[in-house]
Amino acid sequence: MDIQGWTYxxxxxxFALYIGIAFWSRVHTTSxxxxxxxxxxxxxxxxxxGADWMSAxxxxxxxGLISFMGFDGAIYLLGWTGGYVLLALLLAxxxxxxxxxxxxxxxxxxxxxxxxxxxxVVCAIFISFTYVAGQMRGVGVVFSRFLExxxxxxxxxxxxxVFVYATLGGxxxxxxxxxxxxxxxxxxxxxxxxxxxxxxxxxxxxxLGFGATVVEGPQAGAFLxxxxxxxxxxxxxxxxxxxxxxGKRSMIDMLAVxxxxxxxxxxxxxxxxxxxxxxxxxxxxxxxxxxxTFIAILYTTAPAVAAFARVNLIQTLHERPYAEAPxxxxxxxxxxxxxxxxxxxxxxxxxxxxxxxxxxxxxxxxMVLANPEIARLPAWVVALVAAGGLAAALSTAxxxxxxxxxxxxxxxxxxxxxxxxxxxxxxxxxxxAAGGAxxxxxxxxxxxxxxxxxxxxxxxxxxxASFFPALVLGVFSKRVTSEGAIAGMTLGxxxxxxxxxxxxxxxxxxxxxxxFGISPExxxxxxxxxxxxxxxxxxxxxxxxxLEVQQMVERIRLPSD
Amino acid sequence: MPRDSNAKAYWRANLRILxxxxxxxxxxxxxxxIVAVPWLNEFHVAGFPLxxxxxxxxxxxxxxxxxxxxxxxxxxxxxxxxxxxxxA
Numbered sequence: 001m002d003i004q005g006w007t008y009x010x011x012x013x014x015f016a017l018y019i020g021i022a023f024w025s026r027v028h029t030t031s032x033x034x035x036x037x038x039x040x041x042x043x044x045x046x047x048x049x050g051a052d053w054m055s056a057x058x059x060x061x062x063x064g065l066i067s068f069m070g071f072d073g074a075i076y077l078l079g080w081t082g083g084y085v086l087l088a089l090l091l092a093x094x095x096x097x098x099x100x101x102x103x104x105x106x107x108x109x110x111x112x113x114x115x116x117x118x119x120x121v122v123c124a125i126f127i128s129f130t131y132v133a134g135q136m137r138g139v140g141v142v143f144s145r146f147l148e149x150x151x152x153x154x155x156x157x158x159x160x161x162v163f164v165y166a167t168l169g170g171x172x173x174x175x176x177x178x179x180x181x182x183x184x185x186x187x188x189x190x191x192x193x194x195x196x197x198x199x200x201x202x203x204x205x206x207x208l209g210f211g212a213t214v215v216e217g218p219q220a221g222a223f224l225x226x227x228x229x230x231x232x233x234x235x236x237x238x239x240x241x242x243x244x245x246x247g248k249r250s251m252i253d254m255l256a257v258x259x260x261x262x263x264x265x266x267x268x269x270x271x272x273x274x275x276x277x278x279x280x281x282x283x284x285x286x287x288x289x290x291x292x293t294f295i296a297i298l299y300t301t302a303p304a305v306a307a308f309a310r311v312n313l314i315q316t317l318h319e320r321p322y323a324e325a326p327x328x329x330x331x332x333x334x335x336x337x338x339x340x341x342x343x344x345x346x347x348x349x350x351x352x353x354x355x356x357x358x359x360x361x362x363x364x365x366x367m368v369l370a371n372p373e374i375a376r377l378p379a380w381v382v383a384l385v386a387a388g389g390l391a392a393a394l395s396t397a398x399x400x401x402x403x404x405x406x407x408x409x410x411x412x413x414x415x416x417x418x419x420x421x422x423x424x425x426x427x428x429x430x431x432x433a434a435g436g437a438x439x440x441x442x443x444x445x446x447x448x449x450x451x452x453x454x455x456x457x458x459x460x461x462x463x464x465a466s467f468f469p470a471l472v473l474g475v476f477s478k479r480v481t482s483e484g485a486i487a488g489m490t491l492g493x494x495x496x497x498x499x500x501x502x503x504x505x506x507x508x509x510x511x512x513x514x515x516f517g518i519s520p521e522x523x524x525x526x527x528x529x530x531x532x533x534x535x536x537x538x539x540x541x542x543x544x545x546x547l548e549v550q551q552m553v554e555r556i557r558l559p560s561d
Numbered sequence: 562m563p564r565d566s567n568a569k570a571y572w573r574a575n576l577r578i579l580x581x582x583x584x585x586x587x588x589x590x591x592x593x594x595i596v597a598v599p600w601l602n603e604f605h606v607a608g609f610p611l612x613x614x615x616x617x618x619x620x621x622x623x624x625x626x627x628x629x630x631x632x633x634x635x636x637x638x639x640x641x642x643x644x645x646x647x648x649a
Contacts (some may be wrong), residue, residue: 066617074594074616081621082590088628089579093635207618211607223608241613243598254595262590282639285632289625296625303617557572559639 006383007146014184014387015161018394021180022165022173030423033170033430034101034406036277040175045283046290048178049274051185051395053080053265053291054298055131056138059185059392064367066306067313070232070240072249073303075521079261081292081299086266086468088288093281094475095272097556102276102403103269103467104411110474112549113482117411119489123466124269124407128400129441130459131270135397136445139390145335145369146386152446158394159442166398166405166438167431174398175277181391186297188388191381192372193301196308199375200224206304217315228310235318237353240310249519256522263528264460267467270399273406281559309367312374317360318351325349328373337363338370397441405434458500461520465492465527473535475557478550484539492531499523571642578634582627589627594620 001009027033040048058080066073098106104124108117136155143154165173190206197209200216201224214220219227228240238247249257265271274291275284316326322340332338339361340349352358369389372381409430414421421429466489473480500520502508511519518526544550593601593615601612609618 071598071613071616077617078590078594078620081624082586085582085586085624085627089582089631210618211609211614213608225608225610225613241602241610243595243602243612243616251596255591258590258595282632282636285628285635289628289632292625292628296621299621300618554568557575558568559571559642 001379003379003382004147006380007386010380010383010387011147011390014180014391017180018161018165018177021176022169025172025176026168027170027172028427030101030410030426030430032172033427034276034402034410035273036170036172036175038099038277038279040277040287042278042283042286043290044175044179045274045278045287047182047294048175048277049271049287049291050294050298051178051182051391052274052399053271053295053396054185054392055396056135056389056393058298058302059189060138060141060365060368060389063302063305063309064364066303067310067367068364070238070248071243072254073306075249075254075257075261077299077303079258080265081295082258083262083265084288084292084295086262087271087275088285088292090472091266091272091475092275092284092288094556095471096275096278096284097281097558098552100276102406102410103272103471104407105415106474107467107470107485108411108415109552110549111470111482111485112546113486114416116470116482116486116489117415119486120467120470121407121411123462123489123493125404127268127459127463128270128403128407129437129444131268132397132400132404132437132441133444133448135393135400136441137448138393139397140445141365142369142386142389142393145337146383155442155445158390158397158445159438162394162398162401163435163438166401166434170430170434171273171277171402174395174402177398178395181395182294184391185388185395186294188384188391189298189301189368192375192377192385193305193308195377195381196312196371196375197304200308200311206301206308210304210307214311217311219311219315224307224311228307231311231314235314235351235353240307250517252517253514253519253522256516256518256525258522260464260522260524260528261460263468264462264464264524267463267471268459269407269463269467270396270403272467272471273403274399305368305371309371309374313362313367314351316374317349319348321348323347326374328370331373332366332370337366401434401437401441404437405430408433408437458497461496461500461524461527462493464524465496465531469528469531469535473532475553477536477539478553479539479544480535481539481542481545483542484535484537487538488531488533488535491534492527495530496524496527499527567642567646571638574638575635578631578638582631586624586627589615589620589623 031037062076104117104120107120139158140151140154143149144151165177193206194204197206198204200214201209201212202215203209203212213223214227225241232240238245244251278284278287341359343359350359372385409426413429414426470485470489503520598612598616602610604611
């Protein structure tokens, strides 16, 4: 069977599985719809959190990004895992002990204010839409490459899938589908990684192959990382493993970006809400452990894949006559993700990074998607990678859509406008909101806004500068007041958003103009510090929270039963 | 449900655990993973410059272990508190 046949078979089988799970776990109560009846086992919740968290960006793009960044790729690896330590220690058990359905609900109750609740709803919806558009786009890209349909058709199929299982099964359906999706995506990620590691270094475990010697090609006998550094020196590029050297990020910027991504991770509502679905605070702690374990399996493999791809790509392509380019190269040229432009007219491919002279234009996504073809793996592996990319994108999209739906039905319609709404009615509103959100997400997937890359900085920066301080202080201080939190969130978000808009969209200037040398990706760290400072200062000068709120804080601090 | 003094003791013990583990978190993520990298890169383990290894592998493993230790430690703390409350 060819690649396309295998892709139809494997993607079709996994989709049938997801729909089957959704039908089996369809729900009838709001508690099931929002938090899966709070009965998910810790291990299953860990897997679901892993799939929820690892998006199209982690699966498709991250290894490619690291491959081009070298050491600097650590900002993603550390930033997107270290946040789970903050989440496990500072938020998950307490928010589970609080025991309601959504993040804006905690903010509204703890800060005894409808204004705070509405600010939180707006943040949650904005962050989630920003994120979900990218997932739908990922679905479209995978479909168009592997099934040779248009991106529009691909997005429409993805929208249809999520529509069925999110509106039917709510959080319960999403949770168990995500467990299946984790299994699909991790197998799809590991098989090519193991195959390439065995082939290049003789070690089947990529994490070991990463530090071993190369067994074939002109670099045979040298350590893999030394070989890459040598290739970089020969090409006049900064060393792959080098830190803070010319052409790489500065130390202060690395620190700021990493912290912003960590804190942003801990403040993302679709991640936090996963810890509401277990029975006790104790199980929330253990599911954080399982979640990071499952995430770390992919996150420690990705940098190894990045290094293998780096050697493979330069070795197979640099100085090779275009007429002799391998078959995968011409396959992927058709998608526009890789392009050759013979500037000096010698008929050979010269690799380089200077945009003015380089002859190769490579999209980062190609590193993972084309990997099985570069390593000449069988067609079914290529098809499995397609199914894995779809699993990563769909699982994250579903988690985000549930946040949007519950924010609208529970925190806006029920809490602000129609407090007497019946449960049956609320469930209907939740389903309609989820359905509407899927359609809007699909629209953005087909017509992506130009500033997609900037919006990722937005999602993390805003989560870092808004939710994280409000949630942490809400648990760890009884003295923080409604006025303090609202002022802190507003200023934190306002500052962060203004900085990102100024440098990313209005084009205020390059790295030499950044404040304190911090890039827009890292400015969430400054926004967060500003939020903490403002919240604590304003709280000092405003009357303390009412007694029942202080008692609530004491209650959520107690051990779980 | 523990009584008041017991609840206070639990919270203080919890804060001590958090302080310790978050210190390790910061040292692993920002110390070994970023600030100390140029210095650590002078040392090699197998084919890895050590700083690069922490930045792209080691610190992630430390994060996983930290959450494991935390969950285990809190389980023990809660069992001890429940027992104290039973005896009081």
